Amino acid sequence: MREFDVIVLGAGAAGLVCASVAGQRGRRVALLEHNTQPGRKILISGGGRCNFTNIHTAPDRYLSANPHFVKSALALYLPAHFLELVERYGIAWHEKTLGQLFCDHSSRQILDMLLTECNRGKVELILNARSIAVERDSTGFCIASSLGEFHSGALIVATGGLSIPKLGATSFAYDLARQFGLRIVTPRPALVPLLLSGEEANWTALSGVSTEVIAWTEAPSNKPNRQPPPRFREKMLVTHRGLSGPAILQASSYWQPGEPVYIDLAPQLAKDGCLLAPLLEKNARRDPQTFRQALRNALPLRLANHLAEAAAPAGWTNVAIETTERELRRYAFHPTGTEGYEKAEVTAGGIDTRDLHARTMESRTTPGLYFIGEAVDVTGHLGGFNFQWAWASAVAAANAV
Structure with missing residues (x-):
């Protein structure tokens, strides 16, 4: 010995x-x-x-x-x-x-x-x-x-x-x-890509799309008094299996199964800025084409086109447009898991x-x-x-x- x-x-x-x-x-x-x-x-x-x-x-x-x-x-x-x-x-x-x-x-x-x-x-x-x-x-x-x-x-x-x-x-x-x-x-697994399935699986058709976002999770529903996790402003990447990129990897360390991950799709706007401002201007057109163009002004083309269908307002009233604005600035994904230790950093x-x-x-x-x-x-x-x-x-x- x-x-x-x-x-x-x-x-x-x-x-x-x-x-x-x-x-x-x-x-x-x-x-x-x-x-x-x-x-x-x-x-x-x-x-x-x-x-x-x-x-x-x-x-x-x-x-x-x-x-x-x-x-x-x-x-x-x-x-x-x-x-x-x-x-x-x-x-x-x-x-x-x-x-x-x-x-x-x-x-x-x-x-x-x-x-x-x-x-x-x-x-x-x-x-x-x-x-x-x-x-x-x-x-x-x-x-x-x-x-x-x-x-x-x-x-x-x-x-x-x-x-x-x-x-x-x-x-x-x-x-x-x-x-x-x-x-x-x-x-x-932590610092790991997240998987999407079910109705959200159609996001994987955008594989390769990258955009700057703010990503975060919230305190688990069974621990509502816990200090809220941090928010991460970095790139999000859509993959053929779900979501990745630095913002998602960061949020993944705090994510718990069954809980959503939230995304602000327009972090470049001020906190009170409005992604859909063109639809709220006086005498503005309010229709799918104007909605799509407002998204294209701020987001990658493929992502804007996808959201124009997936996140269209329920109507064209101020209330409906403002509700959609809030949803786009707090878009909820519901991951079904992670890519596991094989892809975890x-x-x-x-x-x-x-x-x-x-x-x-x-x-x-x-x-x-x-x-x-x-x-x-x-x-x-x-x-x-x-x-x-x-x-x-x-x-x-x-x-x-």
């Missing part, structure tokens, strides 16, 4: 940073990964350019059963800290919309940087370590695997959630947490934060056992926030071991 000070399970974003920081603090670190290569989700992120953080990182950009849990880790490791590392390696980057930072070239640069940092910390990276089983003894943790047995005083679990199983995602972190008595907030839910120390990520009941990254019940908004949580939770644990 090989002996280490720290064993990190999972060589993804959180695991690589955690291992490198712990190693550079003088700890003997083994980083075990069950895939044949590290950082597979890093490589595909941001369309291959890795949206590695967001300058607007703040606790209110995260969804968790305990919204205060993220505060300590995020305060101790800021986006500026990771950006300093990126610039130290001479990696060119740029800011896109809403504070998102991307590599100019390839996400491979971020992975190579983290691997180099691990080498600086003399981390032993062990790939293709399968069939991992963990037991605890009086001095720490015994890890059995297909590549041998290991022992350490501290065990850090960074094996992620269930999203994108083709990249090797498994329920390992949840299973191990249950083994040691930690609670699990039911996992579900992250997993919502996970290891209950009540069972972890916020400053260190250590289990409250099992000293020396830590959980970081996506496995924890912390889900960031789209746009680099989940990477920043990976970095911050990793450093919190690495500084504690």
